[in-house]
Amino acid sequence: MKNFFQQMVASFLGTLAAIVVLLSLGASSLVLLFVLIAAEADPVLEEKTALILDLATPIRDTSPTLNLQQGLLGNREEILPLRTVVNAIEKAAGDDRIVALLIDGRRSNQVEGYANLSEVQQALAKFKQSGKKIIAYGLNYSELGYYLASTADSVLINPMGGVEMNGLGTQPIFFTGALAKAGIGVQTLRVGSYKGAIEPYTRKNLSPENRQQQQLLLEQIWQIYLTSVADNRSLTVPQLQAIANEEGLLFADIALREKLVDKVTYWDEALAELKQSGVWINDSDEADEEEEQEFRKISLAEYHRLQTWEAESHDQGPKVAIVYLEGSIVNGRGTWENIGGDRYGELLRTIRQDDDIKAVVLRINSPGGSASAADTIWREVELLQAQKPVIISMGNVAASGGYWIATAGEKIVAQPNTVTGSIGVFSILFNVENLGDRLGLNWDEVATGKLANVGSSIKPKTELELAIFQRAVDRVYDVFLDKVGSARNLLPVALDSVAQGRVWTGVEAQKIGLVDQLGGLQTALTLAAAQAELGEQWQVKEYPTPRGLNSLLWSNLSHSFTQTNSVILPPFLQSNWQQLEREWAELAQFNDPQGIYARLPFSFHFLNP
Numbered sequence: 001m002k003n004f005f006q007q008m009v010a011s012f013l014g015t016l017a018a019i020v021v022l023l024s025l026g027a028s029s030l031v032l033l034f035v036l037i038a039a040e041a042d043p044v045l046e047e048k049t050a051l052i053l054d055l056a057t058p059i060r061d062t063s064p065t066l067n068l069q070q071g072l073l074g075n076r077e078e079i080l081p082l083r084t085v086v087n088a089i090e091k092a093a094g095d096d097r098i099v100a101l102l103i104d105g106r107r108s109n110q111v112e113g114y115a116n117l118s119e120v121q122q123a124l125a126k127f128k129q130s131g132k133k134i135i136a137y138g139l140n141y142s143e144l145g146y147y148l149a150s151t152a153d154s155v156l157i158n159p160m161g162g163v164e165m166n167g168l169g170t171q172p173i174f175f176t177g178a179l180a181k182a183g184i185g186v187q188t189l190r191v192g193s194y195k196g197a198i199e200p201y202t203r204k205n206l207s208p209e210n211r212q213q214q215q216l217l218l219e220q221i222w223q224i225y226l227t228s229v230a231d232n233r234s235l236t237v238p239q240l241q242a243i244a245n246e247e248g249l250l251f252a253d254i255a256l257r258e259k260l261v262d263k264v265t266y267w268d269e270a271l272a273e274l275k276q277s278g279v280w281i282n283d284s285d286e287a288d289e290e291e292e293q294e295f296r297k298i299s300l301a302e303y304h305r306l307q308t309w310e311a312e313s314h315d316q317g318p319k320v321a322i323v324y325l326e327g328s329i330v331n332g333r334g335t336w337e338n339i340g341g342d343r344y345g346e347l348l349r350t351i352r353q354d355d356d357i358k359a360v361v362l363r364i365n366s367p368g369g370s371a372s373a374a375d376t377i378w379r380e381v382e383l384l385q386a387q388k389p390v391i392i393s394m395g396n397v398a399a400s401g402g403y404w405i406a407t408a409g410e411k412i413v414a415q416p417n418t419v420t421g422s423i424g425v426f427s428i429l430f431n432v433e434n435l436g437d438r439l440g441l442n443w444d445e446v447a448t449g450k451l452a453n454v455g456s457s458i459k460p461k462t463e464l465e466l467a468i469f470q471r472a473v474d475r476v477y478d479v480f481l482d483k484v485g486s487a488r489n490l491l492p493v494a495l496d497s498v499a500q501g502r503v504w505t506g507v508e509a510q511k512i513g514l515v516d517q518l519g520g521l522q523t524a525l526t527l528a529a530a531q532a533e534l535g536e537q538w539q540v541k542e543y544p545t546p547r548g549l550n551s552l553l554w555s556n557l558s559h560s561f562t563q564t565n566s567v568i569l570p571p572f573l574q575s576n577w578q579q580l581e582r583e584w585a586e587l588a589q590f591n592d593p594q595g596i597y598a599r600l601p602f603s604f605h606f607l608n609p
Helices: 002-025 027-039 068-073 082-093 114-129 143-149 176-182 196-202 208-233 237-246 252-257 267-276 300-311 341-352 371-385 401-406 433-439 463-488 492-498 506-511 521-531 549-562 571-587
Strands: 049-054 098-105 133-141 154-165 185-191 248-251 297-299 319-326 357-366 368-370 390-399 411-414 419-421 425-431 503-505 539-543 597-599
Touching: 049 082, 049 300, 082 098, 082 114, 082 300, 082 521, 098 143, 114 133, 114 143, 114 208, 114 390, 133 143, 133 267, 143 154, 143 208, 154 237, 154 252, 154 267, 176 185, 176 196, 185 196, 185 463, 196 208, 196 425, 208 237, 208 503, 208 506, 237 248, 248 252, 297 300, 319 341, 319 521, 341 371, 357 401, 357 521, 368 371, 368 401, 371 390, 371 401, 371 463, 371 597, 390 401, 390 521, 401 419, 401 463, 401 597, 411 506, 411 521, 419 506, 425 463, 463 492, 503 506
Parallel strands: 049 098, 049 297, 098 133, 133 154, 319 357, 319 539, 357 390, 390 411, 390 419
Antiparallel strands: 154 248, 185 425, 368 597, 419 503, 425 597
């Protein structure tokens, strides 16, 4: 009876939210809304069509929470899931209706994540092997955008455009001085000389160990980048490094001279390249409404929808589940933007009890977070692995708490430029004693023992209290080491050398035994199906499932009451302010009940310049 009333109330609130929001759209907007919804038809693909990979569309593991407009109108193209991109490109290679692929860089390049883009590169290579042409055309190629564009048979650039080629760099922000000025004290505890996640709150610069590991990590990822681009463009790594050192940002004519592009041309001239590749071009000056497009094209998202629609009537056999763990790991249920230990624990239990699911791929793209939440998920993965194969697929980053979870899988697959490892833990203890003095605040104390107020943040911790917290940190680290050692068959001496909070690229992690195999999401899926002996006919089911429109309307309505105006800054300050916002947003997710965290020792955003 209790559940009945809960469901009834939830349904009523969702419906009420929908009515309120829809009424707020206005009558004319509603008419337009229903016309647009009714107008959506099954996709149609004609001969001589070009598949479009738009560099202005971010490619991530999964699509994020949709906004209200996207939910109502079905527009999900603002962010493309990685698997959608890879599958669409690979399907198009064998589709006679698709005659070429255009990497469209005319808008701002938003693609991100070197490991994810490596997987897209592999799909593009298969497309080229089919004999079909890939053409890239852009205005300003970012480093990541050019990473994909370099795979094209012909790289074209607008005369006013340019190519970024300046290497990888990071400028971490340190809050130590600001916290001191605000009167906020910080005490930290950690295990692992490379566990630098506490440094933004305790130092004003990088420690030698943290500087060393960040430098090495950047150099290894950069070398993978240079090797890939050099192979694609028939150049050498030293040539590209010289360009990065001496040019940095190359105008179109310089990019042509350095052989980074094949032709400097306007868009109307670039259409000739598409026509030569077999794409239908509209040469008529007076095109009718049905043929008003410049050339025949289909986006990756539309093509994926077409493939799904065409395959709906076919039985593809047993299921392999993909579970996406993306974002910081937090205690409790979390939100749709992070990995809540309780929420994902429930999800994994549901999958374990589903007899139709024969194998599971855990796709981890996380810098870690709450140690207790990571262990909650680890336990559910362990129970799941006892019943059906679980293969770990590492995305751009699967470190610290993310690696903690990974140890419960049967096999671990990572890209060469995946960031992983960071086997270490830490705790940050803030206090407001100095802030209270400045504000004229005073506290008194009544207690039945010396440790009664050990959890208070009013005063700095005493030596005895710090010793208690350090024991807790040491214990969690020992648990972490035990899980890694048991899962990876590493002896204590070998384990100590790869732990200490140090981060590794995927290729290095394989050498030291933290990763089993190099490859992407499809590699992990194939391995999972093989382990479950599923043969060739199997289908994929992805989790978490998208939110329903009811939930979407309610969240958007709630957001409208709490939304605040964002800070408006000049463009040259925007990136710095956004970095500050990201750092504080990540700090706000530090909600482990013991205050102990297994998290990457630096912000991962620096790898997406």
